[in-house]
Amino acid sequence: MKTKFIALLLLLTLIGQLGTAQNRLKTKPEAFCGYVSQRGNATILGMCDKLDKCEIKYFIKNGTDDVIDENAAIAQAFDAWAAVIDRKFTKTNYEAEADITFQWGGTVGSSAVGQTAPCAVPIPIYFSSTVKWVTSYFPITVGTYNVFRIAIHEIGHALGLDHSDSINSIMYHSPTDNNSLSDQDISAVRILHGANTGPITGPKYLCVGSTATYSRGQFGFWNSTGGVTINSSKTEQMVSVTATSPVPGKLSTSQCLSFDVFTSINQPGAILGTSQICPGEGDGYFTINAVPSAASYVWSASDPSVVLHPNASGTTCTATGITKTFTLSVKAKNPCGISPATTKTVTVKKTYGPPCNGEDLVSTGKEMLMDINSETLEATIYPNPTTENLNLNIQETDQHVSVSIYNAVNGAKLLTKEVSGGKSVLDVTSLPKGNYIMIIENDKNITRKKFSRN
Numbered sequence: 001m002k003t004k005f006i007a008l009l010l011l012l013t014l015i016g017q018l019g020t021a022q023n024r025l026k027t028k029p030e031a032f033c034g035y036v037s038q039r040g041n042a043t044i045l046g047m048c049d050k051l052d053k054c055e056i057k058y059f060i061k062n063g064t065d066d067v068i069d070e071n072a073a074i075a076q077a078f079d080a081w082a083a084v085i086d087r088k089f090t091k092t093n094y095e096a097e098a099d100i101t102f103q104w105g106g107t108v109g110s111s112a113v114g115q116t117a118p119c120a121v122p123i124p125i126y127f128s129s130t131v132k133w134v135t136s137y138f139p140i141t142v143g144t145y146n147v148f149r150i151a152i153h154e155i156g157h158a159l160g161l162d163h164s165d166s167i168n169s170i171m172y173h174s175p176t177d178n179n180s181l182s183d184q185d186i187s188a189v190r191i192l193h194g195a196n197t198g199p200i201t202g203p204k205y206l207c208v209g210s211t212a213t214y215s216r217g218q219f220g221f222w223n224s225t226g227g228v229t230i231n232s233s234k235t236e237q238m239v240s241v242t243a244t245s246p247v248p249g250k251l252s253t254s255q256c257l258s259f260d261v262f263t264s265i266n267q268p269g270a271i272l273g274t275s276q277i278c279p280g281e282g283d284g285y286f287t288i289n290a291v292p293s294a295a296s297y298v299w300s301a302s303d304p305s306v307v308l309h310p311n312a313s314g315t316t317c318t319a320t321g322i323t324k325t326f327t328l329s330v331k332a333k334n335p336c337g338i339s340p341a342t343t344k345t346v347t348v349k350k351t352y353g354p355p356c357n358g359e360d361l362v363s364t365g366k367e368m369l370m371d372i373n374s375e376t377l378e379a380t381i382y383p384n385p386t387t388e389n390l391n392l393n394i395q396e397t398d399q400h401v402s403v404s405i406y407n408a409v410n411g412a413k414l415l416t417k418e419v420s421g422g423k424s425v426l427d428v429t430s431l432p433k434g435n436y437i438m439i440i441e442n443d444k445n446i447t448r449k450k451f452s453r454n
């Protein structure tokens with residue numbers, strides 16, 4: 001008895017759902033750029049020129065408070081179409097570049113759940129802001145609408161499809177529980193947008209003069225640009241390709257799918273990174289932009305005592321054991337050859353000066369690593385600490401002695417002055433209170449002094 005009661009209840013619920021579906025069928029208005037729905041076989045409409053391109057961008061203007069993952073559901077709906085046609089769908093954050101926009105609310109008809117105006121620019125897809133949205137698939141509750149299911153249907157309109165009378169079609173004229181495209185949907189949309197021919201496979205490197213075979217998942221036309229030429233029929237699933245010139249080539253089977261073929265090797269661009277190393281510091285860090293045609297990189301240093309440690313990809317390299325100025329070079333390599341070298345001179349400073357980094361010379365003791373043996377200039381400075389003036393007594397007869405003052409913490413050069421050998425006075429009132437390093441040097445000799453201003 002109880003079982004019968006439950007069965008009756010289920011039947012009544014089902015009838016209720018059917019009734020709701022009938023209402024949706026009758027009252028759901030949709031605009032098709034002037035076309036009247038043919039109501040059958042996913043009738044193919046004229047595709048708008050706006051969408052006749054590989055990459056179609058969409059912009060989501062707002063969302064619904066009913067769920068938190070509506071954007072993911074929309075992306076999933078695009079993925080379903082992208083899997084079968086020659087198109088890529090990309091979400092953009094700039095409405096101005098969008099081909100399709102999504103909006104909850106707006107001009108959607110009062111009883112419509114979703115609405116699309118296929119030939120507008122951009123194509124707007126509206127979702128009702130008065131119904132309840134869900135992203136879960138179960139349980140199916142009357143009066144709630146799944147974002148993915150409505151989105152995949154409305155995107156079908158944006159791609160140029162009309163309604164279908166087939167209950168299995170995503171383009172069925174009323175909301176269904178379908179989650180995937182029917183064979184009818186796929187064949188119809190492919191007439192408008194071409195089939196996704198599947199990835200091209202074959203050698204990435206085809207050196208000038210050699211020939212190889214390339215294939216793809218489905219039939220379609222082949223095209224080539226750059227340094228590669230197709231030998232055999234362009235409509236076969238497999239083609240023979242020859243590299244005819246040392247220019248990167250491209251094989252394509254559709255608007256969206258292409259395959260880069262490298263016929264030669266390009267030289268790396270400039271080496272970025274350390275240019276100057278302080279005495280006592282031995283490491284340098286270098287990087288290059290990846291060379292598209294490269295399979296690997298060869299780094300070398302003119303000084304054999306420098307040890308190079310490239311990373312796995314070879315686009316960055318650490319150098320250790322640097323003691324003197326050297327030339328760093330890098331070449332790109334692939335099966336077609338090795339490129340000319342790109343070089344960089346890395347200078348090890350011979351004289352005192354600001355450090356190459358922002359460390360505190362005094363507190364880290366790095367200044368002590370400087371080449372003390374070359375400290376050949378005799379000089380005294382006083383008083384230390386000072387408040388206004390520093391008296392210099394330089395044991396040189398030279399008329400041109402350079403005095404430079406550096407911030408001891410960050411190495412910034414703050415003051416440079418030419419003085420004569422012997423006694424002179426330096427006004428340091430322009431310096432803030434703190435610790436300083438003074439470098440006194442002429443053509444032959446140099447010394448370093450520390451002082452403080454307070």
Ligand SMILES: [Zn+2]
Binds near residue numbers: 163
């Ligand atoms: Zn529709």
